[in-house]
Amino acid sequence: MLDISMFRGHADVIRADHDRRGLTHENIDEVIRLDEEWRRARYDADQLRKARNEAARGVAAAKKSGDSAAADSIMAEVADIGAKIDELGAHSNECLAQRDALRMRIPNILHTDVPVGEDDQKNTLRSMHGEKVELGFEARNHNDLIEMNGWVDQARGAKVTGSRFYFMQGDLARLEMALQQYGADFLMDRGYTLVQPPLMMNREAYEGVTDLEDFETVMYGVEPDKHYLIATSEHPLTAMRMDEIIEPSELPIRLVGVSPCFRREVGAHGLSDRGIWRVHQFTKIEQIVICHPDDSWGHHEELLDNAIGLWDNLGLHYRVVNICTGDMGTVASRKYDLEAWLPGAGGYKEVVSCSNCTDYQANRLRMRYRTTEGNAAVHTLNSTAVATSRALVAIMEQNQMEDGRVSIPEVLRPYMGGQGALEPLQ
RNA sequence: GCAGACGUCGCUUAGCCUGGUAUAGCGCCGGAUUUGAAAUCCGGUGUCCUUGUGACUCGGGAGUUCAAAUCUCUCCGUCUGCGCCA
Structure with a gap:
């Protein structure tokens, strides 16, 4: 606001x-x-x-x-x-x-460098990272890989819950936990404090951090307690200091959140969304910064730099794009996305979103810092570090071998007992 | 889930019984003093508006009253005890 x-x-x-x-x-x-x-x-x-x-x-x-x-x-x-x-x-x-x-419905003021355009086709390239690997055989998409290896049981997920719910199992489930551990460790090394948030929020706190339309299309409500399952740990971590006056000496606050994320994903999806790319539940490691208004653009670059460092270490090929006006949404003033190369799908797709929300969330949350001229709104920023489901898709598609097994990124092997590849479920 | 106690300005705290301008300390900001600092002293330190001898603010909301931090109801939260529980 x-x-x-x-x-x-x-x-x-x-x-x-x-x-x-x-x-x-x-x-x-x-x-x-x-x-x-x-x-x-x-x-x-x-x-x-x-x-x-x-x-x-x-x-x-x-x-x-x-x-x-x-x-x-x-x-x-x-x-x-x-x-x-x-x-x-x-x-x-x-x-x-x-x-x-x-x-509440009037969007944030965009940064002057945001490219103008109607939709995601007008996003502009900022940088390319890593190399497009030559597989030497025809790439499978991740849905084929999870099915042939038994790593995800979608049918039984649908049976016990509903469509787009799933059981993840075997080596892929272990890799998922390795990604969580590695992502959290990477950011803790860079001075971020690890936080496990509540997985439900009340309406008032939630209205402080998100677009109102999200209550219809994104969040699950939990009756009769009038709570909402979080769509990302960004939401509780940003709302954490709601109604508080923060001492300037505490700023900047750097947090790394780890949580499951729940999304209704209202609206029909085609065959291109099969598999675990777009699901109702996944785990995400999220970066949060709460800072002095003068410092937020610097922190925005810092968050992007963290995401780039992490994804470089995973050895994956991806690009960074500037999100254009038509693709921006209500809350962010400027946003970068990381888009990973998916050889099976034959394109670059969004895996990380890095936003400076300036004072937009802070105004709604009444979240201020003390100054000599009175209290003023802080700035809030957020960026994905790793959304595990999408990182798994990128790893599977880029690191697949001809027999369908998947090579494990070097940095994750210590978290996998030294294992070098994902093996089929026995 | 049951019972009791409690919730006051950034923090701590007085006021509540017996309704009548929200008390003090700490922290912070400014000033005085000092070569500088500490200490000391003085002033300031929530929000809003049409900046006034202005309005609002005591967990949220409602009620009683000329007037509510104070009395009543209700919701939320915290603590203690009991119960249940991974």
């Missing part, structure tokens, strides 16, 4: 940003109108409250001096003021609620 001062003093900046995104200005104008109406109603109500306070002080003084007639007369004068205050107060509250409901 943008700070209200943006609408009062710099609406031209928001309008220019909407122009880049191809949005109309209606919502901006409505927020400004509701804000003005709220301020008027608020002022009128404040004047009435002032009168009531003066009367109350008059009653107190009269009673203290024993003049009960004067007290009675003041009380008679202000007998109906409470009802008027309630009425005006209700109107002002309504204006404020409407203003902020609308303000």
Whole structure:
């Protein structure tokens, strides 16, 4: 959510940003109108409250001096003021609620370097990493590999839960745990604190960190407790400091979250999504930074550098792209994706997403740091380190051997008892 | 799950019984003093607005009242004991 001062003093900046995104200005104008109406109603109500306070002080003084007639007369004068205050107060509250409901839907201001374009076709290449390996035989896609090796049982997942749920087993399950361990260790070495978050969140905290539409399309609700299963540990880790004033000496806060992630993935998917590429549940190692506003662009590069270091160490071929205006979403100001080469699928596909959300989440979460001129919103950033399901797909497709076994990246072998390849399930 | 106690400004804390301007300490910021620092002293230190002799703020919400941190109801959370439990 943008700070209200943006609408009062710099609406031209928001309008220019909407122009880049191809949005109309209606919502901006409505927020400004509701804000003005709220301020008027608020002022009128404040004047009435002032009168009531003066009367109350008059009653107190009269009673203290024993003049009960004067007290009675003041009380008679202000007998109906409470009802008027309630009425005006209700109107002002309504204006404020409407203003902020609308303000929640207005997206973050994009960084000036974000390329303009309608959809992911207009994302621009930032850098290439690693080499495209010559397999010397026809590449299988990961779905063929998991089926021929028995590493994932999709049919029984569907039976006991539903479609896109699965049992992961054997060497692939062990590699999944190795990826978690390695990813967490890699970031702890770089000064990040390991955190295992709650896997459910309440509505208020969740509204602080995500697009409202996600409640319909992404998150699972848990009844009757009114909780939501987290779609990523970014959400609890970012909301962790909600309603807090952070001492500047604590910044920057660097966290590495490890958790299962739950996603409804509403909307039909085609055959191209078979396998474990797009599933309802996976594990993710996530980087989080909460920092001073002046430092966030530096930390954004730091998060990208961490992701690049990790994926280089896995020995995989991938590219980094700048996400364009049409592919950006509501919360981020700038976003980089890592896209891994999938020889079986024949393309580069998203495995890491690295975002600077500036003060957008912090405003919703009332998450501030102390300054000499008052308290100001912090900036929040997040980036995938490893989403295990997608990293497994990239490893399987790039490291596959002719017999269908898969070579294990060197850095993961110590976590696999020294094993060099994934063997079929017996 | 049951019973009891508790929730006050960044932290600690007084006020609650008996309704009438939110107390003090710590921390932090500024100033005085000092060659500099410590110590000491003075002032400031939540939010909002049309910046006023302004409004709001005592876990959230509702109620009673001229007036609620204070009384009532309700929800949330914490602690203690009991119960259950990997």
